[in-house]
Amino acid sequence: xxxxxxxxxxxxxxxxxxxxxxxxxxxxxxxxxxxxxxxxxxxxxxxxxxxxxxxxxxxxxxxxxxxxxxxxxxxxxxxxxxxxxxxxxxxxxxxxxxxxxxxxxxxxxxxxxxxxxxxxxxxxxxxxxxxxxxxxxxxxxxxxxxxxxxxxxxxxxxxxxxxxxxxxxxxxxxxxxxxxxxxxxxxxxxxxxxxxxxxxxxxxxxxxxxxxxxxxxxxxxxxxxxxxxxxxxxxxxxxxxxxxxxxxxxxxxxxxxxxxxxxxxxxxxxxxxxxxxxxxxxxxx
Numbered sequence: 381x382x383x384x385x386x387x388x389x390x391x392x393x394x395x396x397x398x399x400x401x402x403x404x405x406x407x408x409x410x411x412x413x414x415x416x417x418x419x420x421x422x423x424x425x426x427x428x429x430x431x432x433x434x435x436x437x438x439x440x441x442x443x444x445x446x447x448x449x450x451x452x453x454x455x456x457x458x459x460x461x462x463x464x465x466x467x468x469x470x471x472x473x474x475x476x477x478x479x480x481x482x483x484x485x486x487x488x489x490x491x492x493x494x495x496x497x498x499x500x501x502x503x504x505x506x507x508x509x510x511x512x513x514x515x516x517x518x519x520x521x522x523x524x525x526x527x528x529x530x531x532x533x534x535x536x537x538x539x540x541x542x543x544x545x546x547x548x549x550x551x552x553x554x555x556x557x558x559x560x561x562x563x564x565x566x567x568x569x570x571x572x573x574x575x576x577x578x579x580x581x582x583x584x585x586x587x588x589x590x591x592x593x594x595x596x597x598x599x600x601x602x603x604x605x606x607x608x609x610x611x612x613x614x615x616x617x618x619x620x621x622x623x624x625x626x627x628x629x630x631x632x633x634x635x636x637x638x639x640x641x642x643x644x645x646x647x648x649x650x651x652x653x654x655x656x657x658x659x660x661x662x663x664x665x
Contacts, residue, residue: 394651396492403491407499411474412506426510430466434459441580451582452619453522456515460614461579461607463511464537468545468603469570471504475549476566479661480556486662493658494651497549501542515614522618529632530613536636537609544602544643550650554657557664577603578611583628599628605639 397404416423438458442448451457478496479486486493516524548569555562576598578586583604587595598604608628616626628635 394494394498397494397498400492400495404495404499404502407495408502408506411499411503415503423510426507427514430459430462430511430514433466434462437462437580447581452621453615456518456522456618457611457615458580459515459518460610461577463508463515464541464603464607464610465574465577465579466511467504467508467538468541468573468606470507471501471542471545472548472552473566473570474500474503475546476552476556477563478549479553480560493661494550494654497546497553497654500549501546504545505542519614519618524614524618526613526617530617532613533609533632534613536640537606537613540602540606540609540636540639540643543640543647544606547643547646547648547650550654551646554650554654557657557661573603576601577607579607582626583608584626599635600638600642602639602643605631605635609636 416425434455438448438455442454442458448454475497478500479493482496485491552562552566556566574580586598590598608631612627612631616622619626
């Protein structure tokens with residue numbers, strides 16, 4: 381019996397989320413309701429914001445810099461990357477602010493603290509779905525006929541982003557409780573992430589511009605791999621003139637397992653740090 385006792389305010393980490401799925405549903409529903417309280421357009425903002433973002437990037441990169449001339453169906457290429465980064469930025473950003481943002485609840489009652497960053501991930505998924513539907517329709521219009529490998533690539537990219545963003549979110553939401561400067565670092569990461577992955581440009585441009593070892597470091601970023609998996613799944617079937625040469629060598633056999641491994645390490649580390657300090661959250665808040 382003694383072995384089952386734990387220090388007050390400390391749980392079993394992410395295992396508590398599986399045990400309290402009903403509470404998770406309530407928190408996700410609450411987060412969505414709060415997000416659109418008083419909003420006229422509501423969930424339609426999930427379409428409007430990405431559309432505006434896409435328009436700006438397409439005009440700047442596709443028209444002004446001429447990338448739409450060198451990349452077949454550049455609109456699909458661009459939007460498939462934007463969808464991935466929007467998913468990451470929302471999941472990571474909201475998870476990193478979830479504990480401080482729900483401080484009023486944490487100070488009053490005890491419930492598994494991991495529910496808050498995990499709920500942020502699910503809210504991001506809710507907003508990811510409308511964008512994915514638009515991407516799917518655009519791909520179908522441009523001749524998308526996916527094979528099993530393309531569907532597997534999309535699923536793999538989705539999982540990598542989910543695991544990586546939750547791991548980072550757990551780390552930074554813990555840091556944010558003690559140091560509010562963490563929020564500025566989160567914003568900085570979100571700003572850099574889009575440019576540090578082949579969202580607006582092609583990976584071949586990076587390979588040609590940097591030494592080989594630097595390109596390998598570039599590929600160690602799980603978001604780079606996730607973006608390329610989405611490109612492989614959504615864009616490549618619509619761009620036959622680019623063919624297989626556009627696929628990064630070892631994308632499935634080397635880089636995807638590495639990206640998943642790096643994401644799992646961050647998730648393990650984030651859960652470890654979160655559990656180590658969650659007992660002090662109510663006091664610090």
